[in-house]
Amino acid sequence: MLRPLWLMIATGVALLGQPIDSAFFEARIRPVLASQCYSCHSANSKAPMGGLVLDTKAGLAAGGVNGPVVVAGRPAASRLMTALRYTDPHLQMPPAGKLAPAVIADFESWIAAGAVDPRAATAPGGAVAPLRGMSLEAGRKWWAFQPLTPAAPPAVRHSQWPRRPLDAFVLAKLEAGGFTPSPAADRRTLVRRAYIDLAGFKPTYEEVEAFAADPSPEAWPQLIDKLLALPQYGERWGRHWMDVARYGEDNATSEATNQPYPFAWRYRDWIIEAINRDVPYDRFVKLQLAADLLPDAPRSDWRALGYLGAAPVYHKDQRLSADVIGGFLADDWDERIDAVTRGLLGMTVACARCHDHKFDPIPTKDYYGLAGVFASTARTERPLFAVDPAVEARYLWVQRRLIDLRYSANLLTNEASTVVGSEQRVARWKAEIETLRAEMVGLRSRYPALVASLERYWTPPEPRGAGPRRRPNPASTEPFLNAVYDAAQYVDGSDAHYTFLHYRPGESRDVPVFRNGNVANPGEIVPRHFLTVLARGDNRFGQGSGRRELAEKIFTDAAPLAARIIVNRVWGWHFGRPLAATASDFGVQGEAPTHPELLSYLAAEFVAHGWSLKWLNREIMTSAAYQQANRSRPEMKKADPANTLLWRMAPRRMEIESYRDSLLRAAGRLDYTPGGPSLDLEAPENVRRTVYGRVSRNRLSALLKNYDFPDPMQSSGGRDLTTTSLQQLFVLNSQFVQDAAAAVARAVEPLPTASRRVRELYRRLLARDPDAAEQELARSFLVSGTLAGYAQVLLSTNEEILWP
Secondary structure, three states, X not given: OOOOHHHHHHOOEOOXXXXXXXXXXXXXXXXXXXXXXXXXXXOOOOOOHHHOOOOOHHHHHXXXXXXXXXXXXXXXXXXXXXXXXXXXXXXXXXXXXXXXXXXXXXXXXXXXXXXXXXXXXXXXXXXXXXXXXXXXXXXXXXXXXXXXXXXOOOOOOOOXXXXXXXXXXXXXXXXXXXXXXXXXXXXXXXXXXXXXHHOOOOOOHHHHHHHHOOOOOOHHHHHHHHHHOOHHHHHHHHHHHHHHOOOOOXXXXXXXXXXXXXXXXXXXHHHHHHHHOOOOHXXXXXXXXXXXXXXXXXXXXXXXXXXXXXXXXXXXXXXXXXXXXXXXXXXXXXHHHHHHHXXXXXXXXXXXXXXXXXXXXXXXXHHHHHHHHHHOEEEEEEEOOOXXXXXXXXXXXXXXXXXXXXXXXXXXXXXXXXOOOHHHHHHHHHHHHHHXXXXXXXXXXXXXXXXXXXXXXXXXXXXXXXXXXXXXXOOOOOOEEEEEXXXXXXXXXXXXXXXXXXXEEXXXXXXXXXXHHOOOOEEEEXXXXXXXXXXXOOOEOOOOOOHHHHHHHHOOOOHHHHHHHHHHHHHHHHHOOOOOOOOOOOOOOOOOXXXXXXXXXXXXXXXXXXXXXXXXXXXXXXXXXXXXXXXXXXXXHHHXXXXXOXXXXXXXXXXXXXXXXXXXXXXXXXXXXXXXXXXXXXXXXXXXXXXXXXXXXXXXXXXXXXXXXXXXXXXXXXXXXXXXXXXXXXXXXXXXXXXXXXXXXXXXXOOOOHXXXXXXXXXXXXXXXXXXXHHHHHHHHHOOOOHXXXXXXXXXXXXXXXXX
């Protein structure tokens, strides 16, 4: 069930799940003010319109000649909302046209949550206080950017405890505080922990007992190797990466110009396959940024381009002005910058869109140096089969042009009164569609699949609505993939009544600094380049879009940072908490690692072992720190309640994917079939692993949303943990849980006695035998209750969902 709007606003959460805080203002409010308002309402103007200044915190708070425009906490009382909604014919802003509903909703949520404005207050004398972060010189000395050098583990007093070198770093911290680690967990706990961690579901009773009965010291590393070799490992750890990659199969609105991604599932399958093959992490990332530009990458690896090709984009109603469309296009580039820099480098570069970063060594020019890379990269549907390069280049341009022409002709045919001269425009566009159709049909004998993929764009327009005909099922098995290619993107504002985007295949472009983030106020053009603070030598990009060079720079100039970022994430996925808690922000505002030497040591070893994720999994899981018991200790709970010293393995709840998969496996219903188009998680017949469920940015599955699934609109630094009544209602009332309980009950029903049936329920659901008190409790329940009812009781226990 989706949270109601009033609850989301009251708790400071936007419609798409982003907290309404300073980062929300910087990402969703300030850029709109800059692009739509500053030209008339700036402190730099001699006479701001209406006496209203919006480019300073003080100006926004003061309002204009007619009084305040924002009343914190009260959108209905804020004149700004009246202007944005166009409900008053005498107060409509911006004058160029009404903003998109989603943008207006952002302003409503921001005001309702208190209108947080992190901009600096005015300095003495009325001047605006400068926004200055760390200098580049100081930034180059920042801990996260330092080279990785081999380091010997520290000496410890209890030298018998460490099992791997990393344990010495953990133990040294504990001993420095006068503390000791916890004893090792029992074998049944360890095997449960390992299965959930690496396979993503709980082990069966037989799997638990087989490990518990093996006294060999090699049993534990052998179990880890066995699980790492399972195909389910890639499904489990691929889903971790999808959180970072903000994997989704559609867009927040999925309208005519930002329709769902029918081949996104192929990107998901590639991730899983690559993780299972243990593709080195540096290669893994390079393929996602530039597989089509790497000469040794087979076309099957181009599926990796879904990282960019299935990324979130905004709908662009082309009746809007060039400045508005340009702002939406810049928002798309901003999303890529944010995903790449936070996800891969732990840097909040998107905060430098309107000004130099206020805390970190990131000048605005660096932001626009990266923006040029994505301004030179266009999303498209590329063939999965080999095509002559010249034919493919022409096909990609025609595909994009047909999409725009079909959308435009259909839009103005159905709403002709809104644009002057619409009939002439539509006639001209239809003629161009026919010309392109004739050209493409000529390819049918050589590439029938290419021509078939375009047919929907030149069929007669539908009687209502706009845009190409949508597939009934958003997923498609046609031999194509959601990807990108090098093409410069430009806004064509030559027609005052209709705005087109132009794509120039094979070309690249540098973009200007948009002063205050305003596309209508361009400044100096900035060459495409890498982040200055991380660069060694020349940081400019000169090959095509720069995607390949960006990927190379991340793993050469920025390799120490990139290694620290992924090692920190992997540690968090194993332990429930990263060494540096702000996994996507290693800057000044992020939290410093609790064990910096350990993080650097592991990062250096990770690189030395070929960027192998499986090596890192094995190294962490064979450590004494990982194998600790999870029991609390009063003295440690008081001294270190957050377990930052790693004095135990903190128990935690399984993620929804592991929980759902474990329920299906216990019921004997789990379908292990790998890959293929996504299925609806709400469909009763869907018993495949949860990773193969559809992930919609438009309407996220209620099951995923209720159990803290991350917002697929943005790269996730970690999942929040909540406990809500909706989760309990799912366990009590959902058909899914009831079906699982009934299936287990049917399986044990033939056993001859009640005690054996109860024992088998415990074995199937909790992978253990019940004790005498539990047998008696079950006997009492079954006097009037059903076996299926008791199975559902067991499925609702903490033991079922906790990660030991």
